[in-house]
Amino acid sequence: MPLRVFNTLANEKQDFTPVRPGRIGIYVCGITVYDLAHIGHARMLSAFDVAVRFLRWAGWEVAFVRNWTDVDDKIIRRALERGQDPGQLSEHFIEECRRDMQSLGVMVADVEPKATDHIPEMQALIARLIERGNAYASQGDVYFAVRSFAGYGKLSKRHLDDLRAGARVEPGEQKRDPLDFALWKAAKPGEPASVTWESPWGPGRPGWHIECSAMCQKYLGTTFDVHGGGKDLVFPHHENEIAQSEAASGQELAHYWLHNGFITMDAEKMSKSLGNVRTIRDLLAHWDGEALRAFLLSTHYRHPINFTEAAVLEADRRVDYFYESLAKGDAYLAQKKLAGRSGSEPLGEHVLAFREAMEDDFNTAEALARLERLYGTLNARIDAKARPDEVAALLQTARALSGVLGLASRAPLEAVRQRRQIAAGRKGIDPKWVEERIGARIAARKAKDFVRADAIRAEVAARGVELRDGPGGTEWRVVL
Numbered sequence: 001m002p003l004r005v006f007n008t009l010a011n012e013k014q015d016f017t018p019v020r021p022g023r024i025g026i027y028v029c030g031i032t033v034y035d036l037a038h039i040g041h042a043r044m045l046s047a048f049d050v051a052v053r054f055l056r057w058a059g060w061e062v063a064f065v066r067n068w069t070d071v072d073d074k075i076i077r078r079a080l081e082r083g084q085d086p087g088q089l090s091e092h093f094i095e096e097c098r099r100d101m102q103s104l105g106v107m108v109a110d111v112e113p114k115a116t117d118h119i120p121e122m123q124a125l126i127a128r129l130i131e132r133g134n135a136y137a138s139q140g141d142v143y144f145a146v147r148s149f150a151g152y153g154k155l156s157k158r159h160l161d162d163l164r165a166g167a168r169v170e171p172g173e174q175k176r177d178p179l180d181f182a183l184w185k186a187a188k189p190g191e192p193a194s195v196t197w198e199s200p201w202g203p204g205r206p207g208w209h210i211e212c213s214a215m216c217q218k219y220l221g222t223t224f225d226v227h228g229g230g231k232d233l234v235f236p237h238h239e240n241e242i243a244q245s246e247a248a249s250g251q252e253l254a255h256y257w258l259h260n261g262f263i264t265m266d267a268e269k270m271s272k273s274l275g276n277v278r279t280i281r282d283l284l285a286h287w288d289g290e291a292l293r294a295f296l297l298s299t300h301y302r303h304p305i306n307f308t309e310a311a312v313l314e315a316d317r318r319v320d321y322f323y324e325s326l327a328k329g330d331a332y333l334a335q336k337k338l339a340g341r342s343g344s345e346p347l348g349e350h351v352l353a354f355r356e357a358m359e360d361d362f363n364t365a366e367a368l369a370r371l372e373r374l375y376g377t378l379n380a381r382i383d384a385k386a387r388p389d390e391v392a393a394l395l396q397t398a399r400a401l402s403g404v405l406g407l408a409s410r411a412p413l414e415a416v417r418q419r420r421q422i423a424a425g426r427k428g429i430d431p432k433w434v435e436e437r438i439g440a441r442i443a444a445r446k447a448k449d450f451v452r453a454d455a456i457r458a459e460v461a462a463r464g465v466e467l468r469d470g471p472g473g474t475e476w477r478v479v480l
Helices: 039-058 073-081 086-103 115-132 160-166 210-220 231-249 280-284 287-299 309-335 350-361 364-383 388-404 413-428 429-445 448-463
Strands: 004-007 012-015 023-032 060-071 137-138 141-144 181-186 204-206 224-230 252-258 264-265 305-307 465-472 473-478
Touching: 004 252, 023 039, 023 160, 023 210, 023 231, 023 280, 023 413, 039 060, 039 086, 039 252, 039 264, 039 280, 039 287, 039 388, 060 115, 060 181, 086 280, 115 181, 115 204, 115 210, 115 231, 141 231, 141 429, 181 210, 181 224, 181 231, 204 210, 210 224, 210 231, 224 231, 231 252, 231 287, 252 309, 280 287, 287 305, 287 309, 287 364, 287 413, 309 413, 309 429, 350 364, 350 388, 413 429, 413 473, 429 448, 429 465, 429 473, 448 465
Parallel strands: 023 060, 023 224, 224 252, 264 305
Antiparallel strands: 004 012, 137 141, 141 181, 181 204, 465 473
């Protein structure tokens, strides 16, 4: 089937037709870096990461751009609170975010532009809008004249009259119309020099919306394929991006607009006022990054997703199942003297089923369900002592399709052990204690004291630890 995506602009699912055959340009609005990234950011990052992974696997040439907003009112306020320079603050949180992204398996984009590196492009775009009559300078600020762009509201499906009723002019703003928004903000007393640039309209800094317009068009062209971000960006950010970009060029900015849904925390909206904002860093102290990723992919990216401990635990079990299945397959082939990673082509029927799910607007929930059925088949064929070449093909297919979702890419036994440490910490189990009890059990068995050995097994089982005896010795796992 052809690739289909839900286009917010058209408010419907559409067949995807690229600007240039075989190539897709994607721009995603990244993070405003004034604090640690939270689980809502993780959803955006993982949703578009998996879309890019799939498109490349499916044979598309993808140019992927995801920006950093490193100059903004929130950054300046936070820096002043901390007594830091805003540039240093934003750079610190960019690096912290990159650490979290790596833990979640989020790939680095082809280009990750920073707003502060593109001030000349923003000023050129603003000058063009003034020249065309779509913007005006006012006491050091520059505003976009919303009513000068006839298509305003086409993305968010909002009408100017409705917007006018709720619009207001903030103190100090010199707008001609309350609907107008800032393209350039005059420097304010007390703001650091590091966030102030000279311009034809006086010293100042760019408004948020103009930043993305300048960066996306620099790297992807005047008109490109896909613009994405969180659903909260539809209005006003993306609506304003469309208005200023298309007013300046007279051409469409992006053909398809994709937006991921919100995250709720135990059925409540995530917000700082409720005190339920969970940072990625905090969650990584309790959960493996791959479990968080699997949780985020378990719901279609456009739909809302409710964060609960039970839902993440279910995703964690699924990741466990994947890795244990891969380890079981590797062990089976090693026993049969056949390497599972070489010479086997992915099985067409499973690849087709997976691809159909992903080509339907990147339906990761369905793709995961089909992938889990593949793992079930792999385990069943191993248990049935199937031919090694059949198991090898299933194993290779499972690895390949899991990798498209950014899952199960670590060495299985290593991943099982790493994940076991996190699960033990979550349950208050000391791994050293478990290893000591395993040693005591081995000693009891050598002494043929099987009653004692069984008592030790029961003792650790009562703490939530399962012991597994095998040819290589005794392994253990935390019962999830």
